[in-house]
Amino acid sequence: MSKLKVAIIGCGSIAQNRHLLEYEANEEVDIVAVCDIVEERAMVTAEAFGAKSYTDYEELLNKEDVDAVSVCLPNYLHAPVSIAALNAGANVLCEKPMATSHEEAEQMIEAAERNGKKLMIAHNQRFVSSHEKARKLIENGDIGKVYSFRTTFGHGGPEGWSAEGEDSWFFRKEEAFIGAMGDLGVHKADLLRHILGEEFVDVAGFVENNAKEGISVDDNAVCILRTENGVVGTLTASWAYNSAEDNSTVIYGEKCTLRLEDDPTYSLIAQYTNGEIVKYELGQIQSNDEGGQTNTGVIDHFVECIVEDKKPLIDGEEGKRSLDVILAALESGETRKITKLEK
Incomplete structure (x- = not known):
């Protein structure tokens, strides 16, 4: 089976210390694209992980055929970017809190259901x-x-x-x-x-x-x-x-x-x-x-749910x-x- 093509949108600390490292360690995954509004940060990250660099998430979603997206952005962007990624046909792992309102959370859940994709919220304490x-x-x-x-x-x-x-x-x-x-x-x-x-x-x-x-x-x-x-x-x-x-x-x-x-x-x-x-x-x-170098289990569970077509432990309803x-x-x-x- 071919590897899952993954994109990370937002290259700040949570992406650097958790998502990128844990995706890289997962044998089922190939990091194909990263995105950050700070161009230098996106380029440095892309080079480090052998991925393409973007500063506009919409351009990334239009140009890249990805299986999954990690949304590692400021809270007010969680819902719009997750919904855009789901509508583009990607499974989404969104950082917490999943949204800024109950209504936004429901819109994310609806987008996942409408597109037949997984939506998981990165609550690592359960693991x-x-x-x-x-x-x-x-x-x-x-x-x-x-x-x-x-x-x-x-x-x-x-x-x-x-x-x-x-x-x-x-x-x-x-x-x-x-x-x-x-x-x-x-x-x-x-x-x-x-x-x-x-x-x-x-x-x-x-x-x-x-x-x-x-x-x-x-x-x-x-x-x-x-x-x-x-x-x-x-x-x-x-x-x-x-x-x-x-x-x-x-x-x-x-x-x-x-x-x-x-x-x-x-x-x-x-x-x-x-x-x-x-x-x-x-x-x-x-x-x-400690710099967060230990594995949280979040990314591995997300990948497993996609590969095996299972419901994530923390799906949209749980996150909401x-x-x-x-x-x-x-x-x-x-x-x-x-x-x-x-x-």
Whole structure:
């Protein structure tokens, strides 16, 4: 079988540290084209990966016959570029958050269905070993009834990782639409839905800009979430954890407390009410601090779904539900009322 022809639209940090490297490592894939509005960045990337260089995504989609596209652009471009790629006959892997509104997300899903193509959202936390193990322990009833949770994702901010540094699009509302909640919080909303196997119905959000000056988006947010079965907990997203990254989750259950990515050595610790403690060494979670050279599993899963014609784990519907949690938190922060989510 011939290799999948892949194009990457947007050659910033997420493309350089994740998508390009993981596509290159996948034997099923041939990177044929890259695109970036910064011509030099596109040309350097194209040369490094033996691809053609473009500065206009529409020109790329018109000229190149590609099987799949990674959309690695500022948030406000996720929907229009994904839809254009789907309409051009390509399967699409879109970075998170998938869109800037519920309506945009639905338009992306409709475009995928109309064109008979895969749409996947790059929520990599589902593929982390400790997270997958915790999901199975909960699903199997090992920890009994789940009562509560707390999850956080925070670091010093995208200026330390983004290709543009302090001038990053992440800080501009017209391009990012949302700050730490869109960069980090949406990952945790998706993770919690996956681990708990439940949907959220109530969201209370405190979404603030209190750490970084001169930016027009949030840099600190704390949300209280409630599931349809009454599990309550907190989700925190921050660009103000300056000393070290925190990417931990704790699940409090009837028989056991699960600590995920909360210990430097053991990625999952299960503390049972009978006194038993089980420590799992399952490999470390991806971190921006380390340069992101480890495989996230996202690209491999996307490629596998195309090759084997399978439904992606995080398809458009899943991406939309996780986005809706974040949109609800934003609405709650503005209205100072609890936002209800439709099931």
